[in-house]
Amino acid sequence: ILNVEQSPQSLHVQEGDSTNFTCSFPSSNFYALHWYRWETAKSPEALFVMTLNGDEKKKGRISATLNTKEGYSYLYIKGSQPEDSATYLCAFNSGSARQLTFGSGTQLTVLP
């Protein structure tokens, strides 16, 4: 059974603060690591797919890093805005598996 863990479970920050969360996954047999943003009543939205150790991806104020050797990824949000409030999910592909194993998410609330 693959174990994907995210921390913290929830987070409240003030508008303008920068924040980051962690996703840890098995370091063996790595294939890809995905980050999704999931707003209430909407579809999870793909943010990043990361495949190589040392990968860094950026989209606007959001960026992510990947360390496959130690089995973790960080998601950073710079200058958080209320519209960033959502649950951020990470998901792991192992080997050649096409299935994703999800963490339970980090629920971010940005207070105006």
Next chain:
Amino acid sequence: GAVVSQHPSWVICKSGTSVKIECRSLDFQATTMFWYRQFPKQSLMLMATSNEGSKATYEQGVEKDKFLINHASLTLSTLTVTSAHPEDSSFYICSARGSGRNYEQYFGPGTRLTVT
């Protein structure tokens, strides 16, 4: 692009009845679709993987006779919860992947099922 719709968004049914949930890829052909279930405060748990024109592959512990999956076309997969019981109440969400997209899955908005 890569939009997936899911219908209905919520449904309430009586115990013993069956409920069908549809998942459609609107602007791409989905060779593979996935069905997940989420209990409160828990991760999305994969129930089954379906490839167009083939029988679905179910994860361990998921009853294939209870959760019937049909993926008859490249844009539509359905999940039917048969003889629903209150313990089937959950959030069900589908995702779809096209033939050229080895990594990415695109999700529908989910269906909240309540069985009374």
